[in-house]
Amino acid sequence: MERFDVVVVGAGPSGSSAARYLSEKGLRVLLMERKKLPRFKLCGGALSGRFSKYLPQDFKSKVLNVIHKGYLGFRGDKHKLKEREEVAYIIDRADFDHFLAQKAMEKGCELREETELLDLWEEKGKIILDTTKGKVSCDFLIGADGFHSKVAKFLGFKKEKYYRSVEVLAEGEMDFNSVVIELGLVKRGYLWVFPKGNKLNIGVASTEKENLLEVLKDYIKRQKIVKVKKIYKPKSWFIPFAEGSEELHTGRGRILLVGDAGNFVDPLLGEGIYYGYLSGLLAGDAILENPQNPEKTYRKKVKELAKEFTYAGKIAKLAYRFQRVAYKMGGGTSLERYMEFLKGHTTYEEMYKKGWLDFIKNLILYPLKS
Numbered sequence: 001m002e003r004f005d006v007v008v009v010g011a012g013p014s015g016s017s018a019a020r021y022l023s024e025k026g027l028r029v030l031l032m033e034r035k036k037l038p039r040f041k042l043c044g045g046a047l048s049g050r051f052s053k054y055l056p057q058d059f060k061s062k063v064l065n066v067i068h069k070g071y072l073g074f075r076g077d078k079h080k081l082k083e084r085e086e087v088a089y090i091i092d093r094a095d096f097d098h099f100l101a102q103k104a105m106e107k108g109c110e111l112r113e114e115t116e117l118l119d120l121w122e123e124k125g126k127i128i129l130d131t132t133k134g135k136v137s138c139d140f141l142i143g144a145d146g147f148h149s150k151v152a153k154f155l156g157f158k159k160e161k162y163y164r165s166v167e168v169l170a171e172g173e174m175d176f177n178s179v180v181i182e183l184g185l186v187k188r189g190y191l192w193v194f195p196k197g198n199k200l201n202i203g204v205a206s207t208e209k210e211n212l213l214e215v216l217k218d219y220i221k222r223q224k225i226v227k228v229k230k231i232y233k234p235k236s237w238f239i240p241f242a243e244g245s246e247e248l249h250t251g252r253g254r255i256l257l258v259g260d261a262g263n264f265v266d267p268l269l270g271e272g273i274y275y276g277y278l279s280g281l282l283a284g285d286a287i288l289e290n291p292q293n294p295e296k297t298y299r300k301k302v303k304e305l306a307k308e309f310t311y312a313g314k315i316a317k318l319a320y321r322f323q324r325v326a327y328k329m330g331g332g333t334s335l336e337r338y339m340e341f342l343k344g345h346t347t348y349e350e351m352y353k354k355g356w357l358d359f360i361k362n363l364i365l366y367p368l369k370s
């Protein structure tokens with residue numbers, strides 16, 4: 001049976017980040033992916049500006065749109081954000097994920113495409129994986145296999161908190177260096193319009209059971225902020241999230257979970273590419289530092305991320321419960337603070353602590369219309 005130091009299941013951003021990091025450190029790594037790359041992944045493809053310092057230097061060759069501006073909408077009203085330097089980037093997930101997998105290969109990792117993990121078990125101190133291309137064994141396993149992670153299921157984890165989402169690609173016109181966030185359309189969540197090259201990506205996500213397709217179609221028909229000429233087939237998927245340490249599924253012993261498999265997604269806006277990528281690096285570090293029990297070290301390393309998710313969760317609870325208030329605050333300092341956050345100049349903790357006094361003031365001003 002073929003033997004590796006580490007097997008990473010899933011070649012999304014989380015898996016490729018762990019595979020690249022560990023290969024660079026000299027471990028023998030197999031990155032296993034059930035699809036052929038480049039593969040489609042439903043996603044807005046927005047990366048916050050603070051991500052750039054972790055990415056390979058030439059990642060900008062993959063950027064379709066640089067974001068300088070934004071709009072926050074609420075049932076026909078809108079706030080326009082001051083134009084500024086780049087705060088975010090839009091990428092195409094098929095292309096970007098392929099690029100990250102290639103970067104892992106450049107560091108020596110073996111990529112095995114069209115290879116699906118079917119089953120796994122532990123035997124004589126090794127982890128054995130049964131795949132559509134035969135069996136392999138390893139000392140460490142990283143589950144980066146997304147929302148329906150088989151590795152997480154093997155460890156007994158279940159998804160508890162997640163957004164349902166529907167997204168559609170459209171042809172039309174908008175300011176291709178801006179993003180639109182709309183509140184007031186779903187109970188707990190939001191709608192977005194992002195550029196994707198010269199096309200539009202329109203999506204909506206909610207944690208509640210709502211008819212998201214209807215919300216999306218109705219919005220496209222009635223809104224006046226962008227011009228939609230043609231829409232392609234809508235698609236739907238899930239976005240897991242964690243609102244604190246205990247909701248992050250880090251794994252067990254020598255089996256670690258990263259990205260969506262471990263719920264490494266921010267509960268306010270559903271940003272998962274950045275956090276998944278970071279979790280891949282932290283999992284890699286934990287394996288190197290504590291090969292006897294990497295999960296114990298990994299759990300400590302993700303504490304800072306968990307704290308961010310706790311505060312993002314607190315903001316989400318208030319903002320989605322009182323969406324009109326959140327919108328009104330967006331016209332003041334909140335959106336400006338959020339832009340600083342995207343660039344990495346502030347944290348969710350600071351935003352929450354600075355913002356909540358304003359929130360109470362606004363709640364008194366707009367109490368009955370939430």
Ligand SMILES: Cc1cc2nc3c(=O)[nH]c(=O)nc-3n(C[C@H](O)[C@H](O)[C@H](O)COP(=O)(O)OP(=O)(O)OC[C@H]3O[C@@H](n4cnc5c(N)ncnc54)[C@H](O)[C@@H]3O)c2cc1C
Binds near residue numbers: 117146239259
């Ligand atoms: C509609 C929508 C919009 C979103 N927009 C954004 C956004 O704008 N910005 C942002 O940061 N995040 C966004 N997200 C979240 C983001 O897409 C995810 O958090 C991110 O893809 C997580 O990356 P990952 O590597 O953990 O998992 P994935 O990208 O899902 O990759 C998992 C990989 O594992 C493979 N796999 C699965 N099972 C197996 C198996 N058994 N064997 C082998 N391979 C397997 C899959 O084929 C896949 O390639 C969005 C999500 C959705 C649904």
